[in-house]
Amino acid sequence: MNVQITEVTRRFGRTQAVAGVSLETGPGVFGLLGPNGAGKTTLLRMMATVVPPSSGSMRLLGRDPGSYASRKEIRRRLGYLPQNLGYYPGFTVAEFVEYFALLKEMPAGQVPRAVAAAVERVDLGGKARAKLRTLSGGMLRRAGIAQAIVNDPELLLLDEPTAGLDPEQRMVFRGLLRDLGQRSTVVVSTHLVEDVGAACSQVAVMNEGQVVFHGTPADLTARGEGTGAAGDAPLERGYSSVLAAARSSLAARS
């Protein structure tokens, strides 16, 4: 089990971003769906050890991120792509990926080859020495994915990774996800339901800081059958159905 989260909450001031989430997952691709404000990004940030939970316990890669030494160990084996990734305009793609490889304390001797592999993996080989400021949004996103995978992470966290990618690139990206999911745990947070169906072995749907569904994409599809829920594709209908149920039960409670 690479990720073991138990009753984790996170509060920002008066906002309860994550209100009691429990999850367990091993190698494979795990999709996190939900509307804006559902708490997906906060959950991902907690798994990336960027934000500590307000309560609850977490074990990542078999370690407790609460202690400094364990957190460092986790971070060496972690790959993270935030939703809003800033970039250094004067850096080239290779320099950008190399910078984070070094900050992840990869052995210096391994860095050049790992950088080359990561850059080629996201198909930016032709732009390796181009400055980031000359790249399009989609290319920048791919550069972000490259830095996330450069250290061959055991836990890869991707927040809206396909933003700015065209449909063909998204298709190839899903292939990349499946490859990565062979050995590592990949958690993908997205609002694009079709990305999830194609690549993920498990899916969770979040709403208002809680997980309202956890199962396989097939299970999610099944939830939408015969309900007349909105959506063009079966998976979308399952998603809408789950959300509708969650919202109505919330309304009923309040």
Added chain:
Amino acid sequence: MTGPDTSWDVTGGPDGVPGRAPSDVDMNQVWLGVAAQVWRRRPDLPERLAGRLLRSPGLARALVVTPSLLLAWVIASAVVLAAGTAATLGTGTPYVALLAPAVAGTGIAYAYGPGIDPAWELSRSMAISDRMVLLVRALAVFALNAGLGLVASLASGAAAAVTFGWLVPMTAVSALALAVATVARSANVGVVAGLGGWTITVLSGRAASGQFTAAVTSSALVLPYLVVAAACGAIAWCATRIPRGTP
């Protein structure tokens, strides 16, 4: 993106004979070996030395890309202090002592932190912690500016009390600039706070004692400066612990 079935098959050859790569030769790996060497960055001497000193190539790299440690910035700081030296020699007013804290404060605000680092969120998930980077950068910027200031001070022939007297206020101003930059998530706001705070201190000192240098030479101010420095340091520390941001 290159998938597992991408092939490097191409026709070619000096005699036009088509060549297919042998199936047991991994062309992808060959290209990666070439690309690794062609794309690699070779660190220059300062970075290599820093890497050995800090025992961390990552920390060294983070240090040499600090905006206020880039050559252009260092030269600008030196020029400002040199102007101060010239003005001091010309007028007798110890401008260096007044300028040094201001220059340092500006440099510190641009050392790191959410205000200046666009990839702040990502940096917080790194094995080399953002605080470590901040600490090393702040110390390096401070040391550099202190060094430049000392040289300028000595060159301007100022008295010993004034030559070293600005080190303590410099610490306070730097800490203030850093704390504000970190909390406000903006290097510019930090600079304004640092410069503003220092200007107020200098003018108050002059109003109280009639001398511009009161802010630097008055021993009664040493303790308040140190308290401010410590408090601002603590604020910067806390501000880098729990990041705000979209939940």
Added chain:
Amino acid sequence: MDDDGLIAAVAAGDDSALRELFSRHAPWLAARLRSVLPAADVEDVLQETFLAVWRGAGGYRPESAAGGWIWGIARRQAALFLRRSGSSSLVLPAVTAADGRGAGDPAEAALSRAALAEAVSVLGPEGCPEREAWRLLYVEDRPVAEVARLMGVPEGTVKSRAHRVRRLLRAALRSGSLADGGIR
């Protein structure tokens, strides 16, 4: 863009041009090298070849054929590699013999190695001046000046020994191929 333009771009520091050169030429280079070297060695030699192309593109003269120029670099890199790894001194002549042929059949390469071994024995016993000159000049691909220094003789002597070696080998290979009913 044609090969000359690509090499000029590489000389100017364009790594995308190097990538394009690689995709055009690496496959057939790999095939040629593979007929005489094991796969792992081919990968190493090919990698060093393109790094040498990257570093030495400035020395390319557009009058020469790009493919031939790159093959020349590959051959030199193979020689360096074999010298470093102390491999059989008969593998390199087979690499040289791969000039002007397409992706060789390993069996044919083996035959040519055997023919060469027989021919080389004509030069004399191991350690005699002709064998030494053969080894240093043609197997290890060293320049004449270096061979002269190593053998402790003037360059003119090295050149005349090389001439004698070539004459003897030509005769031996010709008669050998005739005796075997014409391998070539």
